[in-house]
Amino acid sequence: MKYTAGQAAKAAGVSKATITRALQTGKISGTKDDNGAWSIDPAELHRVFPPVAHEPPETHSVKQSATPEKPNETGVLERENQMLREALIEARQERDRWHQIAERLSIAPPAPAPIPQKPAGGFWSRLFRKSGGA
Template identity: 80%
Template sequence: MKYTAGQAAKAVGVSKATITRALQNGKISGSKDDSGAWNIDPAELHRVFPAVAHEPPAPHTMKQSAPPDKPNETETLELENQMLREALSEARQERDRWHQIAERLSLAPPTAAPNLSVSGRGFWSRLLGKAN
């Protein structure tokens, strides 16, 4: 069974935009069906993104939760981790782009430099027109 972009995002705990960006950048492969929806093989998805561990349903007991104004520390760290991964990915793309530019410039033919050589005569002899 293949994932859609939304199902893939839920399976690995990232946003749908992250999945579609990975597809467009070639990090993961997938194909589009006739309706334009992505079809992603689970093995291909989990090659790049680890699966999210799903917790078994908890018994109906009351749990003490964090206050609503203070987010769960684990969720905060996971969000920060995801943002850092995306920033790293963007930095790598930028690095690769600059590397390609540098390669093109290093392979370009050198431009002719102006001839800056001096005849070997001193200033006063050139000024007064004296020959060596």
């Protein structure tokens, strides 16, 4: 597997600019593809730049700062994480309950339409209807 300039820089523990400068001056050999990216054989790279045996100090210090400073802080964070998980489960159950109610309401048969009532009319129209009309 060949390195790109960035991968070679990480493998050697130097900057990408150092690798490209070494390629341009002929200190190490490599080929450029059509896109302009370098391809460097690992053996050629490590002939000039020794491989890095451990992580760079910057990466190591970042990993340390990501962990809790105090031992009891881990327990607090784990309890908070568990409480949040339980709250999420409850919220999902509540959502599902409301979803079921909405589905039942959407498939319920529509209420029957009220039967329209004829207006009673005035005195003479009621009288006329009762007498059988003329």
